[in-house]
Amino acid sequence: MQLARFEQYDHERLRIASDNSDINDSEEEGKIIPSLYMDRKWKVITNPDVTSYGQLTSQECGFITPQEEAGVDSKINSTYIDIDNKSNLLQKEIPESPIVWYPLKHQKTTLFTSLKKWRGVVLKTYKDCFLCRLVDQDGNSPDEEAEILLTKIFDEDLQLIDIGAVFYWSIGYRINPSGTRTKSSIIRFRRLPVWRSEELSEAQKKAEKTLIALGIT
């Protein structure tokens, strides 16, 4: 049995990623035609219902032998190609044997459940802390002002602390990939892209237009 790995290339296309195959893709949804595999042309017809485009990010399939087919979960709607029988591949437009689509293993990520989230603006800086105004992002609590200790700020954010700098402070639970829930507080400063000369020129043009529209000369 030879194995080939199939990946969803984007929403509409699949690609073959195998040690001994070239990568080919098709613009047609659910189809890969034609692909080069071991110097031979072959065709794979996949079933879009099986692949669940747009939901799954990658899948693996294997070419299994008829003997192995019995072990495959019959509920899996699949297509099979016996790539060892290459002449068969060339002759038959719709292969008889199924390609088995294994269920996707969802990538586990760290999740954060926020109990409180503020948008902060730095008002004044001191040696060991900075004064800021905190605006509740849920919109339920009144504004607050706080002196936040610099020791609670990530090293890479320290240089961003200046009057007017904006940051976000979230307090809540972090759920690790293992499922462990830990209390957490995260303060991150906003980073801004540098001004491009095109942006400034555009702003000047808009300002001139506004002044004319407002009757200000």
Place this chain on the structure above:
Amino acid sequence: MLTPPLNEEVEISIFGPGYGECILVHIGFNDWIIIDSCISPSSKEPCAIEYLSGIGVPLDTGVKLVIATHWHDDHIRGIGKTVNSCSNATFVCSDGLLTKEFITFIKAYGARPGLTEGVNEFDIVLKSLETSHRTPKYASAEKALWKRNGPNGKPPCCITALSPADFAIHLAKIQLKEGDICLLLGSDLENSPDKRHGWAAIVDSNLRPEGIASVFKIPHHGSKNADLPEVWQKMLIKNPLAVMTPFSKGNVSLPTLEDVNRIKNQTSEGYITAPPRVKRVKKPKIVEQFVKGATKSIYQVNGFLGHIRFRADLKSKPIDWKTELFHSATSLNSLKV
């Protein structure tokens, strides 16, 4: 609370959510002026819009003037929506805000939405003025911002900016000639060592409108550096109605006990929209633990919207003011600082 004033009734409403202020003036006959803007903590709506809508004032025809005395965060929150809603009102601001350089700055930052509250507010104001083809007005010292000449039996009225417009308006004065009602509305204007600036320049001016005001919006949250005794002596009646809003920033909290006592010596009719510093609303335990570990200090800067309302009949002589306090508003006599 939600009863509109009578046609021949003047009203001054001062809103203060603890941080920010907005003044609404009804100069009779359904003509309204809005000075500055703040947001209601509960509804997140501009206080002036919320109140006027609540009492059934048509915003498009009722509001004649929207004045931004100066572009400080505690005076402009919600002013974009206010200018937009009052679609026929004239917008007044300092001339410095309408230079090409400043508008370019607004347009540049406006293209990156969500950056700065003040920039976004001004961007909304500019877009609103452009859309409705309104030309804004500059304010400068002794400049009449709006006049009602008194046709159809309406008493004449003039609204005059008093302070130099080198940076901001700072102050607006409203004078109702018939019925002799004068209001002196100080924004954040402070004193200056140079007598050509600040309150001293206004007191000494020969060009300022005549009249002694019976209602005084105390400038700059009652701070000492905005209080000039000559203002009380020359521009106000004895024991005027005086009102102010609190302010908190860092270790500055206004008014101080000293400020309150000083003002109480000038008038027994002093009011404030909210106590200077209110008790902080506690959060869930976990949040409080992290807050305690990450901060040296934390306090609440606004809480509940305070509203002080003065109303008087335009024809009453002497003027008989009726004072109403809503929500967190209180008199200085009962204030515990």
